[in-house]
Amino acid sequence: MGNETHLWWQRGIIYQIYPRSYQDSNGDGVGDLNGIIQRLDYLQQLGVDAIWLSPIYPSPMADFGYDVADYTDVHPLFGSLADLDRLLAEAHARGLKIILDFVPNHSSDEHPWFLDARSSRTSAKRDWYIWRDPKPDGSAPNNWLSYFGGSAWEYDEASGQYYLHLFHKKQPDLNWRNPALKQAIYDSMRFWMERGVDGFRVDVIWLMIKDAQFRDNPPNPDVPAGMETSSASQLQIYTSDQPEVFDLVGDIRDILDGYSERVLVGEIYLPIHRLMAYYGSARGGCHMPYNFQLIQLPWDAEVIGRTVADYEAALPAHGWPNWVLGNHDQPRIASRVGDAQARVAQMLLLTLRGTPTMYYGDELGMRNVEIPQHLVQDPQGINMPGTSRDPERSPMQWDASPNAGFSAVAPWLPLPADYAAHSVAAEQGDPRSMLTLVRRLIALRRASPALSVGSYAPLVGSGDVLAYVREADGVRLAVALNLGNQAQVVPLGAAGRVLLSTHLDREGEATDGTISLRPAEGVIVAL
Ligand code: NOJ
Numbered sequence: 001m002g003n004e005t006h007l008w009w010q011r012g013i014i015y016q017i018y019p020r021s022y023q024d025s026n027g028d029g030v031g032d033l034n035g036i037i038q039r040l041d042y043l044q045q046l047g048v049d050a051i052w053l054s055p056i057y058p059s060p061m062a063d064f065g066y067d068v069a070d071y072t073d074v075h076p077l078f079g080s081l082a083d084l085d086r087l088l089a090e091a092h093a094r095g096l097k098i099i100l101d102f103v104p105n106h107s108s109d110e111h112p113w114f115l116d117a118r119s120s121r122t123s124a125k126r127d128w129y130i131w132r133d134p135k136p137d138g139s140a141p142n143n144w145l146s147y148f149g150g151s152a153w154e155y156d157e158a159s160g161q162y163y164l165h166l167f168h169k170k171q172p173d174l175n176w177r178n179p180a181l182k183q184a185i186y187d188s189m190r191f192w193m194e195r196g197v198d199g200f201r202v203d204v205i206w207l208m209i210k211d212a213q214f215r216d217n218p219p220n221p222d223v224p225a226g227m228e229t230s231s232a233s234q235l236q237i238y239t240s241d242q243p244e245v246f247d248l249v250g251d252i253r254d255i256l257d258g259y260s261e262r263v264l265v266g267e268i269y270l271p272i273h274r275l276m277a278y279y280g281s282a283r284g285g286c287h288m289p290y291n292f293q294l295i296q297l298p299w300d301a302e303v304i305g306r307t308v309a310d311y312e313a314a315l316p317a318h319g320w321p322n323w324v325l326g327n328h329d330q331p332r333i334a335s336r337v338g339d340a341q342a343r344v345a346q347m348l349l350l351t352l353r354g355t356p357t358m359y360y361g362d363e364l365g366m367r368n369v370e371i372p373q374h375l376v377q378d379p380q381g382i383n384m385p386g387t388s389r390d391p392e393r394s395p396m397q398w399d400a401s402p403n404a405g406f407s408a409v410a411p412w413l414p415l416p417a418d419y420a421a422h423s424v425a426a427e428q429g430d431p432r433s434m435l436t437l438v439r440r441l442i443a444l445r446r447a448s449p450a451l452s453v454g455s456y457a458p459l460v461g462s463g464d465v466l467a468y469v470r471e472a473d474g475v476r477l478a479v480a481l482n483l484g485n486q487a488q489v490v491p492l493g494a495a496g497r498v499l500l501s502t503h504l505d506r507e508g509e510a511t512d513g514t515i516s517l518r519p520a521e522g523v524i525v526a527l
Helices: 033-038 040-046 081-093 112-119 179-195 245-257 272-279 301-314 333-337 339-349 379-383 424-428 434-447
Strands: 014-017 050-053 097-102 153-156 161-164 199-202 263-266 322-324 355-359 455-462 465-472 475-482 488-501 510-517 522-526
Touching: 033 040, 033 081, 040 434, 081 097, 081 179, 097 179, 097 263, 179 245, 199 245, 245 263, 245 272, 272 301, 301 455, 301 465, 333 339, 339 434, 339 475, 339 522, 424 434, 434 488, 455 475, 455 488, 465 488, 475 488, 475 510, 510 522
Parallel strands: 014 050, 014 355, 050 097, 097 199, 199 263, 322 355
Antiparallel strands: 153 161, 455 465, 465 475, 475 522, 488 510, 488 522
């Protein structure tokens, strides 16, 4: 089972860029496409295969680009369509793929479609959005809440109806029961496929269609802290994961299948047994319904080991696995588990079976950058103090120069005081740095079919140790990870040789059937 029997997105590694925060090329404090082009050599040397860009479309930026005002253009802040074409050409010349974020659940309230829809009840586009009459007492049509806090309904004085917005009130939900709306969005997806984009990460794909009867959601008995006013305080029975969604996913998959080797990734926060339905059955589904288990689980070897087993067991025969450690909506891994365990976490991500998605800056061990409430920019954090996502969106730390080599001017979000120590410039010359570790892990994965496409078999999942074997073409690699802070001795069943340790200091060491792990150490052993 060599690498060549699998598609690029199965063999490969996806690297997420939050474009506002990667590289500013024109001195406005916000990252842009030309900045990303300048950094393609870095990404090629890192060894990733594909870049997923968070939204780059024209947008009033109420949710930093997830409020799209034009589905077929580029925001001037980020550049132009010509810049995007150049990014595609430059990336492809280096063997890198480009995946765009696509946001079909909602548009901006400044999208011409919504301006038209809002202009009158008889507008031809009125039904492209979700409008309902008030209850007799004038209140909202039902109890649905927004992910960003408060009612999911906004009253429109002029037309006397409410419109639905599962996120910000500047992000009205599109009505996926309207055939003309569907065709308009599908046309814009084809527009990007024709331009040579290699796939989509589809935003909140599991929310795209809602209960036709608009029934109230029941309360959630287990409300996460700080989320009392948000949709998380209700069970999303009628606003998510509706049976009709699979037809939409199938349509989108058909569009991508009209082109060669494009990938469909779906953002889906659901338990494993529900997630699997998004691989498709009667109709095609997502190639990769995002698997957020590693983001949501406690850092506990037994829990993670059990979950990997459950996930592997639940995958349909045609389902290719994937793993994600962080993204622009979640606290950074180094802040969640600490600097030492963040190294173990990278080894886990890059040795599990399935496509890994890395989040920019995690390869440096970047941490959350806390921001005082009065400076918070994220709408979620403004509406619900304590839940801001700004901390994980801080600028990429390139070097020790002012503004970390990110920009000539003060960046849109602050840098941490110690950015120089956790920068590319500092870490690339350091043989024990996180960046060196991640580069070595990626190189090993690329060179080894056992790691990139091989089988997975659990070895140990008890106490603080998680261990497994990856195997292909007769090559067997054991991975042993110490998720705790005590030394451990792990039986591997056979003698072998250490290929890599998260401490980067015992390569080549012979092992005799067991491996000794220091606190927070992970190793890969050729058996
Ligand atoms: C999920 C995106 O990842 C998040 O950043 C955004 O706020 C919501 N969807 C709404 O588009």
